[in-house]
Amino acid sequence: MISLQKGLIPKIDQQKPYALVAITKHGVEHARNYIEKFPYADLYYMKKFEHGDEATRHIQLFDGTVRLLLPALFQQYKAIICIISLGAVVRMIAPLLVDKKKDPAVLVVDDKGEYVISVLSGHIGGANALTQEFAETIGAQPVVTTASDVQKTIPVDLFGAKFGWVWDSEEKLTPVSASVVNEEHVAIVQETGEKNWWMHHTPMPENLKLYSSTEEALTAKPHATLLITDRLIEPYEEELLNNGVIFRPKSLVLGMGCNRGTSAEEIEELIDETLLELKLSKKSVKAIATIDLKKDEEGFLQVAAKNNWQFVTYTAEQLNEIPIKNPSETVFNYTGAYGVCEPAALRYANSSEWLLEKKKGTNATISIARIPFDEEVSPKLAT
Template identity: 35%
Template sequence: MNTESKTAPAAIFYITKNGCELAGRVADLFPAAEVIKFNSALFAKKWAETGKIICIMATGIAVRAMSSLLEDKKTDPAVVLLDEKGDFVISLLSGHIGGANALAKKIADGIGARPVITTASDVQGKVALDMWAEAMGLYVEDFELLKKMSARIVNNKDIKVKVEGLSNNIKLPAGLVRVKTVREADMIISHRINKKDVLYLRPKVLCTGIGCNRGTTEKEIADVIGSVFERVGLSMRSISTLASIDLKKDEKGLVAFARDNGLEIEFYGKDELNRTAEEHNIKGSAAVQATTGAVAVAEPAALLSAKRISGKVSVIIPKEKRGNVTLAIALAELAL
């Protein structure tokens, strides 16, 4: 969801006494929610802090309050609006990506109101591409192109989709038609970089195993990963996890790279790494074994990480050593 970094609880704004009473009923649905008498300064403050804003007031007041705060549909909070009687709950902003449509429906169900949803795909019963991509864990590279693709679906035009790195059994929603070649595609779901100017959705299917010398900087790790991914034509947006040996849990450069790129990092013990290396006939290194107790780190770590998310895994980039960093990449084929 677009507002995951905004961790404050929902904010419920009211103006009148009747609005305050209704705010209390709505707050019962969100135990941690804050009920606040509206003023523009507090509204702006909460806009920056929370992913959910609920307004009990006239539409014009809410719209004027929002107008100078709007930035991007990927980061703006979900905003819903209720009339004082609680008859209607309107999804006002960030209906799909921000979750305002779902929020409006939840409130309407909770207080016995009628949800008002105006996004075209919902009105027509068509798939909402942004919501589908989010549900499937697919990273959207270009939201402007996504809007154009969504408009095609609303206008009853099919989108031709090339799928890579996912199971052939993946079910595409109505309006998306699978094609065999990149040349035919309007949209590509893939972990690979391609020069065709279409919409790319990136599945989280790449597990990156990393070994590094003690004290390796975040910059060196970032440079090596970036250069390898670029050379082999893989998208870093498709990285699911990083993986290494448990001796590296306190490796500052590695931990910082994972944190700064929003990536989970998994650590494995030498016994797990050695078993996996033996199972997959991974060539070991006497020097690595002498230092860590594991015959290899990058390849078996990548495979172990991939096995946690898929039953069908393979090493697509065997270990490469550059400077202080050793890197390997495993593909975890997903069946979404």
């Protein structure tokens, strides 16, 4: 628990770029749901609302007035999202303000989760863009009063956040953002992931140009690049990252099977080595899919929880609905399914092709499929 003492800046454990703070019972319940939908924020709330799972979910508790917590949050976070009344927030942050180039973005969300208000550092600090993105994520109405400063363009550090996209590195976020808002030539190359990422009703600015491949983008010599892919880039493409950011959509599905009791370490080692062999990014994995006989397999549960992946299981009947190339009578005799990892991957991905049909480890098997976003079909989750 965070110790709050007057005159002292408390020690906090920052892991994400944004802080989410709640001080009421309803606010806490909303906040716990928000971080599931918006995984870019560390959550802070009062100890009296403790649920018991805070340590495992990296939720930080404090006891006392939130006014004493804010100085530490101001120093360390890019933005602070407060589920606190607007008037109270204004009074508490007033002594902390320095200037618009240094102050973090501050947002306020009402206690019912109906409105998200941009309060501080709307343009330079990114509060306006974050307000739009966060409001859309939680299903609220954004309130941005600095309308003349709102540019209808891409907020680079939030690009694709509503779909769960993450960036590989934050090193170039600031210069790439500058290229976007300064209307310099920005190349966008998308190889996978959701296509409906443009969030405005107006056309994209002319300085943002779509290219069908990295080769085409390299020839165009842009000032900056947004590369949306689940693969590891080749050396010749690194020139695009001199002022570029790689975004990782959640596009990969791991179909898996294992012997009972296989350790999480062995399972993750197989995953890591297989992704590296295929030159795929671990950050683009969305789910582990398997047979329902493994729904309580501790190794799978631990790996999925550690990496914030979905863990989905299917019945043997559901798996047998998916055609596979090499049905196994042996597997059928043990499980009732003619295959586990191969059909599980295809069923979740709604795909008919594997990136990897099947690989056997010592005690586990793995298959990998890519979600075909061109079709924009939702995954077939087990019921």
